[in-house]
Amino acid sequence: MKSRTEYLTFKLPERMGLVNITPEVERVVTASGVQEGLCLVNAMHITASVFINDDEPGLHHDLKKWLEALAPFDASPQRYHHNRTGEDNADAHLKRQIGPWEQIFYGEFDGRRPKRVLVKVIGE
Amino acid sequence: MKSRTEYLTFKLPERMGLVNITPEVERVVTASGVQEGLCLVNAMHITASVFINDDEPGLHHDLKKWLEALAPFDASPQRYHHNRTGEDNADAHLKRQIGPWEQIFYGEFDGRRPKRVLVKVIGE
Amino acid sequence: MKSRTEYLTFKLPERMGLVNITPEVERVVTASGVQEGLCLVNAMHITASVFINDDEPGLHHDLKKWLEALAPFDASPQRYHHNRTGEDNADAHLKRQIGPWEQIFYGEFDGRRPKRVLVKVIGE
Numbered sequence: 001m002k003s004r005t006e007y008l009t010f011k012l013p014e015r016m017g018l019v020n021i022t023p024e025v026e027r028v029v030t031a032s033g034v035q036e037g038l039c040l041v042n043a044m045h046i047t048a049s050v051f052i053n054d055d056e057p058g059l060h061h062d063l064k065k066w067l068e069a070l071a072p073f074d075a076s077p078q079r080y081h082h083n084r085t086g087e088d089n090a091d092a093h094l095k096r097q098i099g100p101w102e103q104i105f106y107g108e109f110d111g112r113r114p115k116r117v118l119v120k121v122i123g124e
Numbered sequence: 125m126k127s128r129t130e131y132l133t134f135k136l137p138e139r140m141g142l143v144n145i146t147p148e149v150e151r152v153v154t155a156s157g158v159q160e161g162l163c164l165v166n167a168m169h170i171t172a173s174v175f176i177n178d179d180e181p182g183l184h185h186d187l188k189k190w191l192e193a194l195a196p197f198d199a200s201p202q203r204y205h206h207n208r209t210g211e212d213n214a215d216a217h218l219k220r221q222i223g224p225w226e227q228i229f230y231g232e233f234d235g236r237r238p239k240r241v242l243v244k245v246i247g248e
Numbered sequence: 249m250k251s252r253t254e255y256l257t258f259k260l261p262e263r264m265g266l267v268n269i270t271p272e273v274e275r276v277v278t279a280s281g282v283q284e285g286l287c288l289v290n291a292m293h294i295t296a297s298v299f300i301n302d303d304e305p306g307l308h309h310d311l312k313k314w315l316e317a318l319a320p321f322d323a324s325p326q327r328y329h330h331n332r333t334g335e336d337n338a339d340a341h342l343k344r345q346i347g348p349w350e351q352i353f354y355g356e357f358d359g360r361r362p363k364r365v366l367v368k369v370i371g372e
Contacts, residue, residue, distance in 0.1 A: 001125060001249060003284040036127040038164060040286060046301045053170045053217055058205030062214050066195065071314065081306030090310050093301055125249060160251040162288060162368070177294050177341055182329030186338050190319065 004032035007044070011114040015073070015092075018060050021050075042118045047092035128156035131168070135238040139197070140219075142184050145174075171216035191219045252280035252369045255292070259362040263321070264343075266308050269298075280369035288368045295340035315343045 006028050010019060021041075029039055041050050053059065073091045077083045080090030130152050134143060145165075153163055165174050177183065195218035201207045204214030254276050258267060269289075277287055289298050301307065319342035325331045328338030 001284070005284075036125070036129075038162065038286065054206075056206055056209060058208050059214060059217055061205040063218065066218050070194070070318070081309040082302075082304055084306050085304060090307060093307055093310070160249070160253075162286065178330075180330055180333060182332050183338060183341055185329040187342065190342050194318070 002032060002034050002037070004028060004034070005118065007118055009114050016064055016067075018063070020055050040118065044118055047089050126156060126158050126161070128152060128158070130155075133238050139216075140188055140191075142187070144179050171213050171219075173219075195219045250280060250282050250285070250369075252276060252282070253366065254279075255366060257362050263340075264312055264315075266311070268303050277369055282369045285369060288366065290366045290368075292366055295337050295343075297343075319343045 008021065008024055012019070025039065025041055043050050053063070071091045072079075074080060075083060075088035082090035082093065132145065132148055136143070149163065149165055167174050177187070195215045196203075197215045198204060199207060199212035206214035206217065256269065256272055260267070273287065273289055291298050301311070319339045320327075321339045322328060323331060323336035330338035330341065
């Protein structure tokens with residue numbers, strides 16, 4: 001069995017952002033030398049996600065607006081008990097629950113700090 | 125290591141539909157000869173999904189109604205920027221984000237065209 | 249290839265509850281002897297889920313409240329057709345669609361009965 005594990009690190013300037021990581025994932029798969037196997041791409045942080053969807057700016061606008069409607073940002077401790085800890089990112093913890101296991105896009109919901117994505121390939 | 129990869133193709137007549145694909149997946153697993161391993165079942169299109177849930181018609185009604193409330197179909201470019209591209213399926217791109225990684229049911233949210241599901245088994 | 253499969257069984261006293269199963273998963277991974285591979289943690293019931301998020305009580309409150317708003321419990325057959333079968337758990341079938349594939353937390357949405365979680369490790 002062959003395997004290869006790499007961590008990609010992202011630090012987005014904005015709170016919420018989407019990054020197409022397909023080329024990075026393709027590079028790791030090629031470097032692994034695996035011809036038959038599985039590739040796991042997983043956000044290592046609980047206020048980010050990895051998902052597959054279309055690389056079309058209008059859709060990214062729609063996706064962000066939709067997630068914001070489902071779990072609005074609100075730093076106050078009234079709406080989200082989690083924010084009584086002094087954090088302000090309860091909404092991001094909820095947003096990442098939508099579509100957590102997929103590939104290719106990195107979804108950031110509480111940015112402005114470095115976060116890693118795991119890329120692991122196993123097979124032969 | 126053994127592996128087997130098959131593509132199942134679906135073309136549903138309606139925009140939204142659910143298909144129980146358990147027998148097809150079982151057939152591929154049996155054909156693979158794998159006794160210990162993992163089976164990935166993944167929609168190859170970003171307006172469809174694969175998920176596990178109950179094969180009960182009332183629940184399917186509830187699930188469709190629920191997804192329609194979360195991300196209503198609206199072909200106009202006002203609600204969804206994605207539909208300014210000339211497409212009308214922004215809602216389907218959002219619907220498929222709910223429960224994208226699971227098995228056994230094929231969920232179609234923008235049908236009337238052929239779409240494939242990947243079934244890959246690895247192990248030994 | 250090495251593999252190890254275990255089933256964890258939970259019977260929570262309340263309808264909805266979250267259990268941190270990280271130590272149990274770590275124990276199975278250690279017992280497997282696998283150094284490089286994948287670990288699948290999957291709820292074997294369609295009214296429960298497995299997900300990764302923060303072990304912070306305020307966030308658990310927020311998550312339960314959020315899921316309840318997205319898919320409210322309602323045993324009557326009016327809101328959910330599934331409950332015309334005599335069941336009362338259509339909401340739980342919907343709730344588990346949010347974040348179905350993840351690790352470490354067990355999410356119960358229709359408790360008071362024993363349910364299993366699969367932990368499978370493969371690799372070498």
